[in-house]
Amino acid sequence: MSDPTRMTAAALADALAAGDLSAEDVTHAHLERIRDVDEQVGAYLHVAEESALAEARAVDERRAKGETLHRLAGVPIAVKDVMTSTGMPTTAGSKMLEGWVPPYDSTVVTRLKAAGMPILGKTNMDEFAMGSSTEHSAFGPTRNPWDLDRIPGGSGGGSSAAVASWQAPLATGTDTGGSIRQPAAVTGSVGVKPTYGGVSRHGLIAMASSLDQAGPCARTVLDTALLHEAMAGHDPFDSTSIDQPVPDVVGAAERGDVAGMRIGIVRELTGEGFAPQVQARFDEAVAHLVDAGAEVVEVSCPNFVHALGAYYLIMPSEASSNLARFDAMRYGLRVGPDGVDAPSAEQVMAASRDAGFGEEVKRRIILGTYALSSGYYDAYYGTAQKVRRLIADDFAAAFGSADVLISPTAPTTAFPLGERTTDPMAMYRGDIATIPANLAGVPGMSLPSGLAEDGLPAGFQILAPAMADDRLYTVGAALEARLVSAWGGHLLQQAPELAITKGA
Template sequence: MSDHTRSSAAQIAAALADGTTSVEVTQAHLDRIAATEPSINAFLHVDAEGALATAADVDRRREAGESLPALAGVPVAVKDLINTTGQPTTAGSRILEGWVPPYDATVVARLRAAGLPILGKTNLDEFAMGSSTEHSAYGDTRNPWDTDRIPGGSSGGSAAAVAAFEAPLALGTDTGGSIRQPGAMTGIVGVKPTYGGVSRYGVVAMASSLDQVGPMARTVEDAALLHEVIAGHDPLDSTSIDAPVPSVVEAARRGDVSGLRIGVIRELAGEGFQPGVQSRFDAAVEALAQAGAEIVEVSCPSFVHGIAAYYLVMPSEVSSNLARFDAMRYGLRVAPEGVDGPSAEQVMAASRDAGFGDEVKRRIVLGTYALSSGYYDAYYGSAQKVRTLIARDFSAAFEQVDVLLSPTAPTTAWRLGEKTSDPLAMYLEDICTIPANLAGLPGISVPIGLADDTGLPVGAQLLAPALADDRLYNAGAALERLVSMPVLQEVAR
């Protein structure tokens, strides 16, 4: 494996400034992808020509003495839920197979403006609905630590690409933990910014009040560098916050928890958590205490209702957002069998039946039911009340502490196929991550070592108040330095 692919994004940026070419670095990652993909399936599309063209342009501009952004020339992978001109955006679904968007998402436009070569589009659970990347219409993604196991989801392709050294950086999306949970499962850093802190314009919507784009990387500093590229107000996104971006890179480089009040969430640890996960988490808490942090146990009693509320709010928004995939304007169109001169409604029904997978259909049905006449108040309305209670729990907790801490997921990565027949077991994997999405708060998952009982990565999750993303990077960088994490395994040697 090339030294370029082993390096962090910050190290690559330094090497580029010192004379290494972006073409050389980008080609090394493309070679790594070619060698590794047969066993991982992290990418749905690789754009070697486009990535090398961007790299060559960056090299030309640098050679001419032009002042360039910090990550110019550093390759990146993009989750295939995010619109890219010149590359397909399928959302992991047959219903969008081969569709090439006519415009870039704002985050992609910002990557291009900053000079990052886009290696390609990464695999995901269909329309981001899943926790294992087993619900993609284009095959499972596998965990680089053990290719018989899942990489988490729904941003499992981005997580696996970073963990397998196919890309130093990647973009994911997080609706209920879809950046943080695969980050934990693959031993990398995953960040969900404050809701509205990063534009959602041009991102295929799953649940509009919950979705958020964020960075995935192998170090906290790298995640911060990518965060600063994609963050900031966007007038094209009505939910975008018009406020300064916190100094996340400076915070990541500071990494000092001395005197920081860290709240351990009572309801998100202990019984029901895998012993190996709990053991690593306890060791991380102790390391933070020894580094000078003040550890406080806090109670957030409404968090235990988070999954129930989420699986009413999210499917309701899914039902609404996916109504646009009607075979009339773009995407798959299927004629119903045995029908001469079918109506538009019959074509829509046949196309949606053929184009959507089982998990997507399940969530559409759940959401449609929750929004139906006579049930709206009992289900959707009640879930929104729980959402308010969760936000109040967060507010009360942050009156006592600066950041909150929990395991990112209750288990390490499970075997492929182990939970696909039991949706509830799959949903429960997001018990720790969902509350932050319901409240719109930022969160980061940082690798904290390997579980004693499985030898697989464990992640710790830090949560902060809205717009205090810099607190996460500060505490996350400190935790990263305090807790030894083995070098990620090489795969497909």
């Protein structure tokens, strides 16, 4: 039997069901892998060894009794540290919540536990999901397994790095402006932002409530679909949850037939502004889809050029409102101001927020508070919401002539750690291709399109209409099959171990 850490989630599920592997052995192998390499990668903030092994043993006992189990029962998973979980800390990557152990599970975690999936631990992230590089975590950066001197994407870089470095077969993420898809692109993994409302937000520590969406991360399209199916579905605890059946994402991933599909290249999300090496891998991937029988057309979404500006008004405004609860009176860190014997509530609040929040969080709170202030609300926040409507209209028009839309996921490959931390605008521009989907609430996928000339992965983005998430998996599976055949194996088999060994 192969090393369990190098097997896909689907293969692990089959081996567990056949009795060729035990859940305890699979979980133990991944915990050993974490011990071996995570000091270099920094994917995890907390490793839940005891509870993961206990859940694995329970699955093995239930299987031995002949109980009917979920397909993923016994397959371990890593959880982004923005999802509440009992028995282990949930910090959102912030000192504001350092050491906090929630009294309840998020709906996503509840469903993972119900499926019998051992939770390996909580993964690192940009503080309160504010960032594109996982350098803004209060507990230190995560590193890209392909090159330990580069970023793994963000805000969910811990989850993508855990998957790409073989420390977990599956991981959860959240995507507000690309925080699942962009990390997938730069680590050579697969990440999906489902339709807004397709996966419950109950128990997610909110950044921007109208944009945040939980989703799956994995190494293959089928694995991502299996986790998507396990996470998704209506939740009465979430008022934005969609009360409709989950699209057949697993069936779509297993079929992967694009013959006769119309695939639209978004003119505004290609060419200028995208690195030539990224564009080249995208063009080659498009040729594979044509060979698979798809019809490729060009579509225009003219208002996408305003998406970045609209997003960076709407998102900070909602973040400013959501993070107001961390005031040292109700939630979060509480410290007193230095040299004040009897501080006022305002002084305690100011000192606590100053100590608990990092620079990027403070920057976005200030921007959002300004945009919502009297006299500026209509000029900034209100206008941004009008642009959001125009972007949704662009999607509707484009989907009138194409079944899915495609683009590169990110303009560049992974950049060096520290390169953009002093230039917020350069960091923000990295989300130019992913943000429109969040503004419109449509689903999106990123999967690897190959290695660029710098030896790092490039990402291929697929976008579909709301509640047509299955189309992502149809196109993704078809493209993945052809690319893996062309590469002679999965992309992730080609480099991460070399980078980790080099850095040892």
